Amino acid sequence: MFGDAFDRSQSAAEVTIIGAGPVGLAIALELDRLGISSQVLEAGGLRRRRSVDSLFTAQLQTPATHGPLEAVSAKMYGGTSNLWAGACVAYDPIDFKERKFVSDGAWPVTYEDVSPFFEPASRFLDAGPAEFIAANVAHGSDDEFSCTNLARFAGERRSQVRHGGAAVRSAHIRVCLNTVVTEVFLSGDGVVTELAVASSDGSKLSRLPVRMLVVAAGGIETTRLALNMQRDRPELFGGEAGPLGRYYMSHLMGSIADVRFLKPQYVDLFDFQKDANGTYTRRRFQPSEAAQEKWGLSNTVLWPEGAIADARHQRALLSLVFLLSGANGLGRAILPEVVRRRYSENILGSTAAAHLRNLTPAASRASGLTQMRF
Ligand SMILES: Cc1cc2nc3c(=O)[nH]c(=O)nc-3n(C[C@H](O)[C@H](O)[C@H](O)COP(=O)(O)OP(=O)(O)OC[C@H]3O[C@@H](n4cnc5c(N)ncnc54)[C@H](O)[C@@H]3O)c2cc1C
Incomplete structure (x- = not known):
């Protein structure tokens, strides 16, 4: 069911979960199976809103190797599974x-x-x-x-679509949307006692007692909450010189080689198979x-990049997707932003003409690829 974290008349659930991404929903549903009640506090709503994304800004140290935050995480029911490639x-x-x-x-x-x-x-x-x-x-x-x-x-890539309904239908799960956790409070002996929560429009602030806490707020926000706790209690999580907040990076990706296969059927082996x-x-x-x-x-x-970016596939539809990825609005509608950027970086290079050639009728024949870019 849906709940309201600011309604003091609601009894505390056995477990409080921060975040309704795939991890938060999986935990809530597993607890449900075991008959354990939970409340899921989710910063976003059923749709993505820029005003909520803007609550979670960060300064990128290396923009060349990391997409903008709004392209790499989604603050809404179902979390970043709304963006992921699956x-x-x-x-x-x-x-x-x-x-x-x-x-x-x-x-x-x-x-x-x-x-x-x-x-x-x-x-x-x-x-x-x-x-x-x-x-x-x-x-x-x-x-x-x-x-x-x-x-x-x-x-179905989106956890909101695949599991969101089951979570809301469960009598054991209370889903509280538009609820941002800003601070986690600990007792003297290090046990979590309370959360500071704010409504995503800032109109309501409250403290929420918790019995057991699971932080499933995604890689960046889980770390941010833990770093906040460490600011007040430096000995936590391995201490200030410990690993918390270090070694984080985005995917390192690149094309490094053209692989030439001895037989064309080996190319098909690396294609998508059902x-x-x-x-x-x-x-x-x-x-x-x-x-x-x-x-x-x-x-x-x-893995081969050839499926879309390499015009040698000679497939009109794939070339069309590749070329559209360069058009901001349309490209964003059909491809995850980090994927779109990766393709559109190459779009003005020599490959664009080859992709355009694939759109002509003469080119719509079976691919004769024996080489793929990995
Ligand atoms: C374009 C793209 C493609 C990807 N492709 C793949 C892929 O192919 N394979 C793969 O394994 N992974 C992929 N990923 C990564 C994958 O999406 C994430 O690993 C996954 O969504 C993490 O799940 P999560 O539940 O831990 O966090 P999230 O999905 O980020 O969910 C966290 C939730 O917590 C909420 N939240 C955060 N902070 C707070 C707070 N303070 N208070 C309340 N709520 C809060 C957020 O609003 C969000 O809904 C991709 C990501 C992107 C961006």
Whole structure:
């Protein structure tokens, strides 16, 4: 049901969750399954509003490697799943290994701790069963690279659409929209006691007692709330010199190579495939653990960009999407902003003419690609 965090007559829920993105909704629904009541405090409403986004500004230190905040997070019911591309991937065992070339790379949890959750997470995200390894193909893998690692794509990407209704229908879940948490208060022995909350238009301010708190406010805002707590209590979260707020970065992405395949059918292997469950999947090249250790590489995957940006696909529809991505308004309507920017950066280069050629009838023939950009 919907609730009002400023209504003092409402009894406190057993668990308070900050954020109604995919993580907050997953936790609320799991608690519901266990018969535990929760209230979800969400800064945004059912639609995105600029006035709410503007409450969460930040100064970008490196704008060249990070999109503007409004392009990388959405403050609304369903959170950033309203923007995301829906690619679901599993952790690999090496992600949890301490590697001498990854500073502070040790995790307080192990691969074995998290792997049992791949299945429910994949189903929650509408990406089908947690099958993240594809069958090998002849010459596909060697000691240094494999091509069996799969990304699975969510059918319905938006958690608001897929799960928002179930959360609102539950008698155990109280969804409080337009409710911004500005501060978390702790008792002397470090237990969370209260939250400072404000309505997103600033007209109401209140303090909300909490019994148990889950902060699911997304990577940046969870850190911001924790840094606020550390400002008052410097010993928290590993201390001021600890890892909190450090090592954050956006995806590092780039095209690094044209890969020429010996046989054209290998190109199709790296295209989107629909599996038996109707989920789209895509193979990726991945350096083996041994190769990563040898080259001092953190876990990296490579996949073809060719689907849209490389005019050699000779497909009119893909070229049209690529060219439209350069038009701000229309491009924003059809592509996530970070993806649109990535394509439109190249649009005035030599490839635009090649894409225009793909729109002519003579070009609408099957692709003869044997080479893809990774
Ligand atoms: C363009 C784009 C493409 C992406 N593609 C992929 C992809 O293909 N695969 C992938 O795995 N990930 C992708 N991501 C990342 C993915 O969207 C996020 O990892 C995911 O949404 C995080 O979920 P979350 O619930 O932790 O946080 P969010 O989805 O950010 O939700 C947090 C919620 O908390 C609310 N909130 C924040 N602060 C407060 C506060 N103080 N008080 C009250 N409420 C608050 C916000 O309004 C928001 O609704 C992509 C992201 C973008 C922007």
